[in-house]
Amino acid sequence: MASGSIKDPWASGDKIYASANLNGPNPVGTKVCVEIHAMHPYYPDINLGGTCKTINAGTVTTSVHKGACGNYKTYAYATYNGRVFWGPVESPRYQTICS
Numbered sequence: 001m002a003s004g005s006i007k008d009p010w011a012s013g014d015k016i017y018a019s020a021n022l023n024g025p026n027p028v029g030t031k032v033c034v035e036i037h038a039m040h041p042y043y044p045d046i047n048l049g050g051t052c053k054t055i056n057a058g059t060v061t062t063s064v065h066k067g068a069c070g071n072y073k074t075y076a077y078a079t080y081n082g083r084v085f086w087g088p089v090e091s092p093r094y095q096t097i098c099s
Contacts, residue, residue: 006076006090009097014065016072018034018061019061019062020074026057028056029080030056031053033051033077033078033079035050035062036063039094060076066097068098071096073090075091
């Protein structure tokens with residue numbers, strides 16, 4: 001069973017960042033994906049963007065442009081041969097980030 005960790009979203013400059021670290025080793029061809037989700041008051045969270053990287057261990061970071069104000073979570077998972085074997089995991093709480 002794979003293991004890893006995620007970092008709550010953070011702001012720097014005009015962007016919001018999120019990252020996930022997958023502990024290794026894992027099979028060659030493992031793909032780790034990290035997404036930034038925004039809370040919506042009436043619908044499920046909105047996926048603002050993400051990054052997938054083929055690595056057998058390590059950190060993947062993604063970023064999106066920062067809006068005026070919002071509540072954000074990190075969402076991450078890892079796949080191998082099309083099957084999820086780590087996650088999906090998400091931040092335990094929303095981070096409020098405002099300009």
